[in-house]
Amino acid sequence: MSKREKLIERLLRKPVDMRFDEVKVILEHFGFTLDKKNQKGSHFVFFKGDIQMTVPVHNHVVKRTYLQIMIEILDLED
Numbered sequence: 683m684s685k686r687e688k689l690i691e692r693l694l695r696k697p698v699d700m701r702f703d704e705v706k707v708i709l710e711h712f713g714f715t716l717d718k719k720n721q722k723g724s725h726f727v728f729f730k731g732d733i734q735m736t737v738p739v740h741n742h743v744v745k746r747t748y749l750q751i752m753i754e755i756l757d758l759e760d
Contacts, residue, residue: 685707686707686708686711689704689707689708690708690711690758692704693705693708693749693752693753693758694753694758694759696746696749696750696753697746697749698743698746699743700743700744700746700749701742701743701744702726702737702739702742702743702744703742705737705744705749705752706726708752708756709728709735709737709752712730712756713730714728714729714730714733714735715728715729715730716728717729724738724739725737725738725739726738726739733755735751735752735755737752
């Protein structure tokens with residue numbers, strides 16, 4: 683199992699300690715790009731076509747609510 687597959691499985695468990703660098707790897711794997719121009723403070727904006735996803739990060743951790751939104755956007759739930 684690759685590192686990305688392990689990260690995706692971890693995302694699906696919705697941990698309370700998912701780090702931003704892990705989230706970034708997953709989103710980039712699915713074709714999202716980080717928009718560095720529109721980053722404001724602790725909010726990072728990812729784009730893929732016309733889909734925009736804002737990921738707030740505090741203490742290098744992404745909250746569970748945003749992990750759920752990621753799962754829905756990436757259509758990872760059965």
